[in-house]
Structures are given as structure tokens and as C-alpha cells.
Amino acid sequence: MRKTARAEWLSRFDMENLLSSILRNGALISIGLISASVLLRWFEKDQGVSLGRSIQAVSVPALLSADFPRVASRGTYPSTLLMHLGLSMLLLTPYLRVVASTMYFAFVERNWKYVLFSSLVLILLTITLLTNLV
Amino acid sequence: MSFAWLFLVSIVAGGLGSLSGVGGGVVLIPVLTFFGADIKEAIAASTLSVIAISISAAPSYIQRHMPSLKTATFLETFAISGAFIGALTTLVTGRNFLFILCGAVLLFFCVSLWREQDARVPVVTNQDPLSRWLGLEGCYYDDVEGRTISYQGNHAFLGGFLMFVAGLTTGFLGMGGSVLAVLILNRVIRLPTKVSLTTSNLIIGVMALAGADVYLEAGLINPQLAIPVILGTPLGAFMGAKLLVQLQNRIVRFILIGVLLLWGIEMVMHGVRKI
Numbered sequence: 001m002r003k004t005a006r007a008e009w010l011s012r013f014d015m016e017n018l019l020s021s022i023l024r025n026g027a028l029i030s031i032g033l034i035s036a037s038v039l040l041r042w043f044e045k046d047q048g049v050s051l052g053r054s055i056q057a058v059s060v061p062a063l064l065s066a067d068f069p070r071v072a073s074r075g076t077y078p079s080t081l082l083m084h085l086g087l088s089m090l091l092l093t094p095y096l097r098v099v100a101s102t103m104y105f106a107f108v109e110r111n112w113k114y115v116l117f118s119s120l121v122l123i124l125l126t127i128t129l130l131t132n133l134v
Numbered sequence: 135m136s137f138a139w140l141f142l143v144s145i146v147a148g149g150l151g152s153l154s155g156v157g158g159g160v161v162l163i164p165v166l167t168f169f170g171a172d173i174k175e176a177i178a179a180s181t182l183s184v185i186a187i188s189i190s191a192a193p194s195y196i197q198r199h200m201p202s203l204k205t206a207t208f209l210e211t212f213a214i215s216g217a218f219i220g221a222l223t224t225l226v227t228g229r230n231f232l233f234i235l236c237g238a239v240l241l242f243f244c245v246s247l248w249r250e251q252d253a254r255v256p257v258v259t260n261q262d263p264l265s266r267w268l269g270l271e272g273c274y275y276d277d278v279e280g281r282t283i284s285y286q287g288n289h290a291f292l293g294g295f296l297m298f299v300a301g302l303t304t305g306f307l308g309m310g311g312s313v314l315a316v317l318i319l320n321r322v323i324r325l326p327t328k329v330s331l332t333t334s335n336l337i338i339g340v341m342a343l344a345g346a347d348v349y350l351e352a353g354l355i356n357p358q359l360a361i362p363v364i365l366g367t368p369l370g371a372f373m374g375a376k377l378l379v380q381l382q383n384r385i386v387r388f389i390l391i392g393v394l395l396l397w398g399i400e401m402v403m404h405g406v407r408k409i
Contacts, residue, residue, distance in 0.1 A: 015203075020193035027189045031368070034361060038137070059351065083357060090182065090364065091346060093189045094339040101207060113268065114207055121210045121340065128218060128347035 015104050022100055026093025033086030040079035060088050060129050095129065098122050135169050140362035148187065148370025150390060153377060157338075158183050158367040159309030160243055161390075163236055164397035167404075171359055173232050177224060177308035178349035179360040181342045183367040184304070184311065188339030190368040191375075192332075200332035202272050202325060205287055209297040213315070213341040216301025221348035223306050232307070233405030239303070239310050240398030246313070247391050265290040265323075274329060285326050293323040297337070304338065305345035311338045 063084050102118040105111045135143075143165050144158075151158035159180035166176040195201055224232070261270075270287030287293075296318045304311030315334035319325045325333065349355055 016196050016199060019203075020196040023189045023196070024193040027186070027193075027368070031186070031190075031365065034364060038361060038365070060347075063350070083361065087182075087350075087355070087360075087364075090185055090189075091343060091350075094185060094343045097189075097192075097336075098210075098340060101203060105207075111269075114204060117207050117211055121207065121214060124211075124214045124218070125340070125343060125347075128344055 015108065018100055018104075019097055022096050023093060026089060026096065030086045030089035030093065033082050033089060037079045037083035037086060040082065044079060059131060060091055064088055091129070095122075095125050098125060135171070137358075137362050140166075140359065141366045144183070144363045144366025145370035145373070148183070148367035148372075149374035149377070150370075150393075151367075152187075152371040152374030153390075157309060157312040158187060158371065159307075160240065160313075160394065162363065162367065163307075163309055164240065164401055166359065167233070167236075167401070168397070172356075173229050173236070174224060174349075174354050175356040175359050177232070178346070178354040179356070179363040180308035181221075181304070181345045181349060182355070182360050183363045184308075184342035185339050185346060186364045186368045187371045188335055188342065191371065192335055192339065195332035195335060199274050200328055201336050202270070202287070202329055202333050203336075204268065204272070205270055205319065205323065205325065206333050206336045208268055208270070208290065209294060209315075209318075209337055210340050212294045212298040213301035213304075213311075213337055214344045216298040216303075217305035217311075217341045217344040218301075218348065220302040220305025220307075221345035223302075225348070225352050225354075227306075230405040233401050236307055236309070237398045237401030237403075237405065239307060240394045240401065243310070243313065244391050244394045244398060247394070261286050261288055262290070270323070272329070274326075276328070283326060285324075285329060287323045287325055289322050289324070293318050296322060301341050301344070304341050305348070308345070311341055315341075 064081075098118065098121050102115060102122055105114040105118050144162065147161040147165060148158045150161045162180050162183065163173070163176045166179065167173050171179075192201075265287050268287075268290055270290060271285065273282050273284040275281070276283050297315065300311050300314035300318060303309075303314060312334055315337050316330050319330035319333055320327055323330075346355075
């Protein structure tokens, strides 16, 4: 009975839909957030769009964790936060695609060779995203 | 350069890159440095544009079942390692040397665009043991031919090694990865052209991510440069893809060869003069 339910779920599982919706939504959200930050900067500054200096961050989580308290304490327009959220979303979208591929190979295809390759990609990306190696 | 000017330049770069198939970075980096941008910040911005273009274009390809997910996953392990090492190398490399290398890559693309032919890739009849073990095979529906086309991949080991080199180039110079990935998938692994183009699109997104992380950690992401580039290049690539069906491929190729030749020589001379 349990096996039949799993087979039915698998027959309805559409990997292509899942991957394309992750990528499409990631692209729309990141470009939307970055565009919103540019518009907010436009209203904040009189001299046009000034986007600030280089972003110095040790990692993606550190980039965001520094912004939230800054915005809350100053009560200003959160344009920098929106820009950093958009950039983080841009970086996280291909990462989430790899997470989805790994889960697909593990739970749907049960193809352990590709679970191994996919996990290796995920480990390498996680190390570069979370840690400061420079 | 102002935001509006950079945005326009990025649209043109994305469009030209898409029309010619060489990718936005090949056009973008010379223009940005020509107008005074720091070459390392230009490479970082170009790497982010590769991610933006990849994730914007991939959904429609995936829904048409075009890319080979297995081939992409296998090759990504090599591509990421290369991109990571390449990006770390950029941080310690002198700017003049980067100018010379970027110029040399542009001149290489001039030659490859000049020699480009519609070479027919032979169908794989005898798969090597590693490719068979990896299950590098698949099928897709070709709209033009009106039938389902089955394919098998070959030379997985050589393809993996060369993809490491492609990753190294993308991480190091922020450009060239998409062309090299397509060449490896099509000429070495012997996947059909459409499968190669769409699979490379998936690989370069992850490959560029490894490089972009290093640049973020090194403080090379300059919003003044990166934001208009991220917004402009996918828009240009989209417009380029729409225009592609109306423009003659040969005309675009000849224009690009002329432009790349001039920029390539200019970048090499710039690097050599300051040594």
C-alpha cells in the first residue's frame, strides 16, 4: 500500500517544474529587490543614483546580519538592506537549484552516484558561501 | 560612468554576447576598463552578470527538457573547483598581467569566431566505460526537426578535466566560461548542440557562483558597477535572443570580430605599457 502511494507520488513529481520555478522566482525576486533599492536610492539622494562603496563582507550571512540592526537603529530607508538582500538572493538561487537536484537524485531517482556528485557540489558551494576563505 | 550609461552599456554587452554566443563578459570587461573601471571590480561585476543571465534563461530551457541534468551535475564538481582556484588567483595577480590575459582571451575569441563553422558532431556509437557508468544519455523533443532525438555522451573523464580549465578561466577572468563549456559539451562529450547550449547555461551559473563568493569576501563587489550590470545584461541577453531570429548571424559575427580585435589589442597594449 505504502509502495503504491510512493509510486503514485513519483509519477506526479515534475522535476523540471520544481527547478524552473526555483530559478524563475529567484531571478524575479533578486532583480525586483535590486531594482527597488535603486529606486529608493534615487529618492534618498538628490544627486542621482549613488550606490555606495564596495561591499566588504566575510560571507553572505554576514552581509545580511550586519544590515538588519543598522536599518532598525537608524530608521532610514532600507535601500542598502534591499540591495544586499537582492544580491544574496542572486547568489542563493543557483545554490537552491543544486539543493533541489540533490534531493531529486536522493529521494526520487535514488541514484546514489549522482547523490554523491551533487552533494560534493553542494559541500563546495556551502564552504564558499558560509566561510571566509580569502 | 553614471548609472544610466552603465545600464545601457550592460544591455548592449548582454545583447551582443547573446547574439554571438560568446557571453556578456567578453564585451563587458573591455568596455568597463576602457572607461576607467578597476579591472578586478569589472571581473567581479561580470561574474555576477553570468549568474543573472544563467538563472534568467534556464527556466524556459528546463521546461522544454533540454539540459542534461546528469551531465551538468557531473561536470559542476570540476567547474566549481576550477572557478574557486581561478578567483583566488585573480586576487593575487597583478592588474597589468590581468589586462594582458583578458586581451589575449579576446584575441583568441576573434580567431575562433572567424574560424567558426557548422561542424557536425558525430553520433556516439561506442560509449566509453566511465560515460556508460555515469549514464550520460537522454532525449529531447526538437521543435525544428519535429521528432524526439536521443543522445549518448562520451569522453566523460577528458570532459571533466577540460571543465576544470573552463572553471579556472571563468573564476580568473570573469569571462569565456560559457563558450568553453559549450565547446566541451558539444565537441568532447558529443552532446547535440541544443543540449550543449542549455546544459552549459546551468553549469556556468554554479561555476560563476563559486567565483562571486570569493570576490564578495575580498570586497571586490562594487555596487556602482555591479548593480547596473546585473540589471542590464539579462535584459540585453533577452533582447539579443529575440533579435537572433531576425538578424543575419554572419553580420553580427563580423561586427563582433572587429570590436573584439580592437579591444583585445588595446587591453594587451595597456598591460604591456605599464609593466
